Amino acid sequence: MEKEVLQEELKVARKKSAKPMLWVSMISMVMFFAGLTSAYVISMKRDDWVTFDLPNAFYISTVLILVSSLTIFLSQRFLKKGNRPLSLALLVTTLILGIAFVWYQYIGFNELKAAGLYFTGPTSTVSTSFLIGITLMHVLHLAAGIIVLFVVIYNHFKNKYKPNDLLGFELGSIFWHFVDLLWICLFFFFYFIR
Template sequence: MIIEQTLEEEYKIAKKKSAKPMLWISMISMVMFFAGLTSAYVISMKRDDWVAFDLPSAFTVSTFLIVASSITLLLSQRFLKKENRNASLFLLIITFLLGIGFVWQQYVGFNQLKSVGLFFTGPESTVSTSFIIGITFMHVIHLIAGIIVLLIVIYNHFKYKYKSDDMLGFELGAIFWHFVDLLWIYLFFFFYFIR
């Protein structure tokens, strides 16, 4: 019995020590992926058929939504550390709703591009619109993964799995969400200034 408890405690300690480094490794691979895509974008700008255009206004709205979601998640984490579970949960749900709002605004942005004749594929598509829509869509996929992570964090919050001294799952979810937030800010300003 004592040996089983010791092994279980050692397993929990090892899991805690390896969780954050594994998350950082996956985020580094995502950075490399998007760096490759944006590098290809810059190289493709030299093509004769490159078309410059303004970003859809919905992308600006989505930027504000995702920044707000990072703020509410940060506040939620702080309230949880102070054992204010209700405020923490409320802000977690707001974060989730802001994330859904971000995805919706991305969809609206894709439709705004279509309404001015800019398409991802087909005879009317251009290299520049294909890049912007493709890269943005890849980010949306990562953000949907973040929304799933948020749902897991909310579920675990309901189950009282997080305490002020044991917040590993919450912290991992928050790190990933803030990473996706920063990634979008980078992409937004990249597309805004490099056309």
């Protein structure tokens, strides 16, 4: 009996600390990208700075990630209402949109290469190195988000989420919205600051 009480207290403590720990990690990610974008702004003063248009694929990927935020939001909402099949369908749609986002980022990198703009090498420029480097860092964070989505989908299949117990789903959703918002901020940063 004492062991069960201790396990329940541990479970409650984990639930109380999960969201604050996620927020702390997201704040550290914001600081990381703030440092990268600050270095980008400072480097714009260099004589060898080259301006260029963003790849068309980045516009498409931006729309995809915006829609993915909507689908995960609706998925959580339908799960709270007990509509598990529709919630799962929207969750899988979010995953597909996330993978499509990564694909269009890849296409965008190829568009840059086709324009003669490289990440490294003798024909690379500081501006393209920053753009591709920062974007790649975001793609890595989004890849973590895709792994999180796989875990949430798995737990959804296992019926681990109940309308009154959605902590894992909520954590995954918060992180997904975060990487979405981060991309939107980066996209507008690159669009307006060249």
